Amino acid sequence: MTDYPIPSAETGSSGQDGAQAVERTFVLPDLGEGLTEAEIVAWRVAVGDEVGVDDVVVDVETAKATVEVPCPHAGRVVTLHGAAGATIEVGAPLITVAAPAAGPSGPGTAESGAVLVGYGTGNATLARRSRGRAATAAAAGGAPRVLSPVVRRLARDHGVDVRAVSGSGPGGVILRRDVEAAAGNGTATSNGTPVAHGAATGGVEPAVLPAPPERAPHPAPSSQSREPLRGVRRAIADKLALSRREIPDATTWVDVDATALVEARDALRTAAPDRPVGLLALLGRITVAALTRFPELNASVEHDGDDLVLVRHRSVGLGFAAQTDRGLVVPVVHDAQDLSTAELAAELARLTDAARAGTLTPADLTGGTFTLNNYGVFGVDGSTPIINHPEAALLGVGRIVDKPWVVDGRLAVRKVSQLSLTFDHRVCDGGVAGGFLRYVADCVESPLGLLLDL
Template sequence: MSDTKVFLLPDLGEGLTEAELVNWLVAVGDEIRVDQPIAEVETAKSMVEVPSPYAGTVAELHGRPGETLDVGKPLISVTPAGATPQKPAEAAAETYREEEKAGSGNVLIGYGTPGGHGATRRTRAPKRAATAATAVSSTEAVVPEPDVVPGTDPAEAPELTLLRTRVPGKLGAVISPLVRRMAREHGVDLRSVNGSGESGLIMRRDVEAAIHAPAGETAEAVPAEPSTAPLVEPPRTTSVSEDTDARTGLGISSRTPVKGVRKAVAATMARSRSEIPEATVWVDVDATGLLELRDGLKAGGAQPPGLLAFIARFVTAGLKKYPELNTRIETASDGSQEIIGFDGINLGIAAQTDRGLVVPSVRAAEKLTARELDAEIRRLTDVARQGKATPAELGSGTFTLNNYGVFGVDGSAAIINHPEVAILGVGRIIDKPWVVNGELAVRKVTELTLTFDHRVCDGGTAAGFLRFVADAIENPSGLLAEI
């Protein structure tokens, strides 16, 4: 019996059942070590690196970038050093107990031990010695035979290869799956593109330049510069302008798969709308006092917390007074329901990212000061936008705070982040006429909007909470002294 090991895609947390394979970090023939990252996958929660529980030689990669893989299905086959390679059919029949066989004390969001992220991600197998037939002069560029992606039909090889263009004095320019797909869709011959990346690597910007170059011209390499592109590619669309929509009679310009974060958001919002009898209350608030308090702290030489951190502090205080809004409803198999209360507040902060809307949560937010909340909100927003927030950070909230004022709008009847029971929205702060002590004045005004589950409380409770937060914003000094 062969010793080839089959690593199955693990549950990456929160009971997720599938993940999209974004990129392989190893190739067939590579020598890998235990806990070495082997692939990047995107779940409905975040982008994560999957480490290997085995050391040895990569025998087979089960999947192509862009594919959606089910949890529990083969991800990679590894032949331990000195073992006899086995056929894919034999390898697929083997399973393993992850932590015991990996010898790993941690779980990545599953797997991996500290120190598993080395500076070198892969150790390549020795390349075949060059023969006289492959020798060329230093002034010529050579395109060798493409390496076919393992597990594909040879007939599909031209569409599924990792092209390596050798340029005199430079290393091979490996084209990423995303760049290759863009080039294929727009009819760009990668062999005619000059790469602007390190060692001649062909970047996305190079293909874009080739797409927009006048006919008959070869795009020159774009000067390399620090990339400002998001760490995660936006949803990919396929041009299908030749299709016609039967309902409207219009040409279909693109089709965008609903997957990853967008799929998770859609499912959560649809469930929220179908299950929760929601109601909404709102109030205009004079935020002049809060802005003056923050300006005073800044004038004193201190770096004050952001406005959202102050509001978060008021929210946690309000939830202590009105705990009905910091609950969850659970339905038993017999149809009976319970309202589950919590000893603590995990405050979710809605954050717009390139991957979609995500809601990382500040754990035990009721124990933090405004300054501590500010630091944690900034940290969570940053990791969420990088796609590095963990499932625990993204799925443990008990109440959500949504600052949609940053988009320049005043109000919104937000959808509750199921299975929570309430969400508070904050609109933009703008100058408005306001009556102060019987006289008209120009004040800094914002709108607070609370959407709540009518099953857990009535309008009086919701209004009481909203008024508590509004009063805190209008008179922050007194309330901050108390809380």
């Protein structure tokens, strides 16, 4: 995370009681990762509302993720510079608040010294204030202030009253699984027993975020619909097109007997039920071991003027494809080579939950050096995926199904899967790619063989 200076401007004005007030305009701060613009998803405040220092005032969607933007100034909201759905550039006015002018003893309002986009501000006072607000809300039975856009939309679609939902996330934050559970048992839906106004908060209306207004459809014939590619969907489209233009890719594949891998997963779950390890974690561990043996594939090709430069990475940023309501995202497990299998499983679970809840940070989505794609969850056997630019390769895993297989000269029913490796032919030749895939296949068929390399 990076501290950004407060971008703002001040003007003088008079309040309704005649007292001199200072208007402070907070502009969209530098979002990092080379991002230059963001789309307003939903405002948390309206004109006339009072906001405190570092209160989250708006959700914005960048090409990387949906993030919450806090305002470093306290006061009354005077202007919201842009409606939901509008795209604004970094440095453009975002919100203007009016606060009492400075008195003899100093400034009339407090302000924070930095803005951490997507995380609030980083000072200890804010951390204590956030914990205090969460504790107060939890004690009163009310909903927490922080509610991601994806979770909010899910609650709206299922008719769930978030005031009656207990959040299982940090500080009582409502996650996707909380809304789905509430919708399943009907206790928090409009068809169940909704909470009366003020009942859960002792007469204080909880901070339930309003739904963003519907966007006007683009005029089109009745047999068509048109929607501009924006935010994450636009970023995905640009990246895939870039990969197709720049990377001369090739794909090789092999069928494997995954029976022993499934048995290994079951044995680990029995041995350590409190530290669940799934097939994706085992495949991730195998992938990291294979990259140690074949470092040519843990690389990328970069442009240096007219020259192409091969960059080999010392650490493994293991990305994995995750399908969400907002589209396909690739969270990254950083320094995967330093994690145990249980630690890798825990990090995969954390990133998967964050992807589904729409709370991935830009840091969670960058720094990948190799991608693992378990497209078998969609019920398909094989695929020739597009490499996640600028990486050099992508390992795909098909569904695991019972098939006839020859074992020691006899026909048996085994759990069979197809593995595929799509690789940048500029980085390596077929021999290296085939060696990598064969090693992965051998480890899938005999996962105990990994012990020889640990």
